[in-house]
Amino acid sequence: MTLLKNGISLIAVISFTVFISGCGKGEPIDNAEEYISTVDTMDIPDDVEVIGLGEATHGNVEFQELKQQVFETVVKRENVRVFVLEGDFGGGQQINNYILNGEGSAEAAVNSLDYSIYKTEQMVDLVEWMHEYNKSVNDDEKIRFYGNDMQRYDLSKKGLLDYFAVVDKEAANQYSDQLKHVSNETMRDLTTEQLEKVDETIDDILQDLQSNEAKYLEHSSSDEFAFATAYAQNMKQRTQLFLTEENYTHLRDQYLAENLQWIMGYEKERGNEKVFFSGHNGHVEKTSASPAGYKSMGNYLDEVFGTKYFAIGTDFINSKFQAKNGGSGNRKMFTVKNHNDLVDAFSEIEQNNFYVDFDKSLESDELSEIISSEQKMANIGDDFQTWYKVLKMFYTIEMVPDQAYDGVIIVKDASPTEVME
Template structure:
């Protein structure tokens, strides 16, 4: 009897031990997105080619210079917008900053940096997305306003948006332009309830009405800016009729068209280059779908140059399924290049793929399919169980011309409205 009890005790001990090991393994997996933080290339070789961010250079032929962000919820990626933009202004003659934000909201920012009323924080809030309601974005806007206070005529900085997901400011500014030019907005007003489209209005009616407004603006020599408000509202209308997958593809197509429009406006003003920034998934010049960057890179006349970003580890500020609540979550990218940056002792660094020999270990890794972090504006526990849901598996040197690596990315702080 005693032997049976002893055997049962041993079996229970083994079972509980196995369960404990499995639970620990599950916790490790969910914490790191695997059983560790991934592979890395030779840190010494990485050290030989990596440079400080202030050393960034772009080819003279580059006309659209894009900076990606691996996440929307980290302070460092927002700070890089300002740091890299300053360099482009100083060294490359760039005078336009274009953001993955709605055109109308960004026009409100543009008015502020040209002496408009309010504060930089209020201007940032006008963009419409909580990810931009931060001190980092307010600092960028303040820099542009201060620059413009002493800029020579025609050398002022301009702030554009190339997205179309929200329409309140675009609608407001369109109605202002129509009033100035005495363009009839009776039918347009019927489509609007406050500042929102009428739920009872179908797409064809919206497009027909907007087309008529556009024709009248053109006949009265309305500004390119006023006419573009109409185009943005048309894009928004079309986008609302599609499913998520189809809508995402069309949105990137529209954003590519809007970036080209911004470039044309700047070139008419004597400036050949613009600076564009958005999520990595939009600015990357290659991929399975037609991203904005992929579409822009197909036209050699755009001179498209893109700087991607990644992290080794991130504490990322992300929204939960409840729009009012956000959470700080820790993720590891499993990017061998980002891990090499950490092991080489960098907090942040820039790697120009054109300077890395193709036959080196670093060059081969940069051209091979590998994991990289990519976090958007949503968090779910599923991400802990399925690490590929917050990583892309692509060749870095094919997606980007160069990359910036942040070892430990810190969360943004969303300011109150």
Template structure:
């Protein structure tokens, strides 16, 4: 009798897949191999967000690349914004627009170790090669929407000032000296606060002298330089923001995307691709207790924001070890009920509205389930704690489409 009860329990668990979510009638009819997905559902939107469940799996970077390629080639998108340093992405942008250097150096310039991978370099090289074959009006612009780094922003800001207002170069250089990538987490708080105030004054000064600066350069050059100054101002304030760090960062990232969309839109490039962690792309903000970037974008753009999330079954990924500080591999498993929605497809794309035409699928997608969620930082013992690498969320509230990887493998560090 005991063995019978155990067998029944095993059957029930197999049918439900996860907790009390019944997946017995869930169908994979709506799944499409990502390489074959037409992305017509996303094509008409102003902003398309592409999320990654971890920063350290190659399949999620490849997912980003496949979607970016199709949206550019077939649907007229010409702007790509990454969860990367604004100044570093500007340097990488020089390369993709035909400048000197290499894709590997451009990937490293993005400002975070998570981008120093073969897969990210391949994406950047593809954009570079695409741009080399098209007219200037069709070239793809690359941006970053993060503000946690200083060096590249200072470098480009000072270069601009040297052209339009040389007398300001040394004072600005001295007033912002405390803001460096190397001392971002160790710099004296008083020095950072003083530098933040100086950056704020610089933003005000540049704004007041806009006409003079534009006449000595161009409206676009001025707008970019002013944004470098604003990025330094935001980054300095982040360093001393304590418990408000994450909420301020997400709010400012959303603002930066709005700024990019406005700048590009004014030049006829209305549609923008935004790529970052699932936690920032998700419309419901499930990963945070504050209003994160995804809900802000959903509020600003409404139905014109299309969010594509990602998930995994088993993931071996590369991340920073929060114990040693070194980058290494970790492995986690998520017994997701979403697996049945994707069947045997190794890299499947599902439009949630289309999948929800089936009642069982609709119930699943409207249920609160755990989806993979690993940030930049992990510890080995987290692997035994499901809540440490997943987030409870309602897929239909968070995303418009999902890409699922049954077995995700690690990125290739450069």
């Protein structure tokens, strides 16, 4: 009988917690339409060099569509020509080859990232748009595509070994043999000893490139040499993540920031002064607000670039999204409601999505107070479980909006993407 009572009490507590977690609904503000704009008319300060767009979930159509909508806007209004995605560096170059040279197809290029969150119709549409855009402009106006993530080996390894096959075939054969057991498929099965050996091999490769730069440049271009070095560096980062798993999230965001800065430096030499980055809210925001305790990529960028880094967050009121079910690898649909003072201030706006500029918001005493106060803002990765809805801490991050972002795009009702496996 006691067990039954305890069970009933537990259910009651959980039910009440679920109830209160969905409460706390804020009030709509008067004249809310005065403080919003459409995405295609959003204003970015002229001196900005890095524009970051976060996504509140990886599994909603609207957030994936915003990648294209916001990028089109900054291409037209800010002369941005560089798109950087929270995705594999080597795979990103497959997309770059497609949009510049028409090699393969948009779908094959997207699949090369080896990230299931991007195997969607929306991502294929984005890459196809880039391809078509590049066909319509001069060479100096063409878009370039990059991934700045380092969580894969295969295509960076291929790019590196292909380079050595041109400049030093003997070295290519040697490194190919030393790295033959290193792949996306096997990387999680490598022992610590094997990973340490891989790390030593990559150090040897980086030293080889540094010592023989002049020799290798006789048989290749400076661009090819630069990418060979970047491929090796990304492989080293991937290996270091495995060797220091207790520090994985912190190191990954540090590497994301370093890789983005490498891309910026490389593109500046080619006349492209501005870049656009798209990734999860947790990487874009400036305050490292995640309870996981890591320093966010956006925090690194804020320290380096200050006001030249412009961060745009996203949030929703209602979301039906898809994600991996509890790390099982199987995808499932989930539904979450999120209320905070910021999104609820605009709950009576007719449009489903719109941009809120925080500078403009300072003209409203109500909004100024809201954006400078802690809000529980949506933050959902590619892994979710139904019971996470019990507490908002499992699907939101508490942050001060105008410290974390320069503006936010609100989606009132977000619908799920469909992964093309």
